[in-house]
């Protein structure tokens with residue numbers, strides 16, 4: 580089968596893992612993520628995943644906390660390891676081979692990040708989950724997604740969100756908002772469109788790595804995308 584992309588970096592938000600809960604990890608959502616990933620892994624797509632931690636802890640926007648920023652950021656990174664472990668279990672429960680990699684050394688639960696090794700896992704058809712973000716404070720998991728995607732030579736970043744794509748303005752506030760099918764990196768900047776944080780976005784732009792923003796909640800979307808169906812919004816040069 581002709582695949583739209585051979586090697587992908589799927590960015591999943593931690594916040595989405597809450598499902599309908601206020602905090603933590605929702606089982607149904609976890610299984611949904613796993614099933615979506617399995618459906619494309621079975622097609623022969625090489626899948627690397629970066630998962631966020633927003634459902635458990637975020638270091639940013641925490642001005643009134645006694646936990647200072649850097650400490651909070653490390654807590655956020657550890658939260659992504661917890662989510663990564665959960666995603667690994669859910670994938671394994673439906674028969675998908677995975678490797679969990681952590682940017683912060685934690686050898687009892689995850690492999691350290693060794694680029695060539697991560698690529699080898701992908702070549703063998705294992706789903707690679709990158710956790711602990713970039714391993715550095717003051718970054719986000721979007722930056723980690725951009726960085727790892729470039730490092731492993733992914734063809735695209737697939738950013739799974741709760742909305743269908745990138746809009747001219749916030750569709751929840753503005754009923755005239757329209758969705759872009761395609762948009763260039765420059766247009767995103769000129770029109771202050773929200774796709775990723777600036778650090779992550781710049782990394783993608785400088786390395787000419789396309790980003791697809793799509794709705795991950797809808798069953799089958801990921802598969803349709805990889806079969807080449809026009810879906811979500813594509814950012815490219």
Ligand code: UDP
Nearest residue numbers: 593631632633638652655712713718719720
């Ligand atoms: N974080 C960090 N460095 C990284 C990645 C993440 O310090 O390279 C911290 C940061 O505090 C962030 C938190 O981990 O707020 C959780 O990640 P993020 O907010 O990106 O998760 P998401 O919004 O995707 O759930």
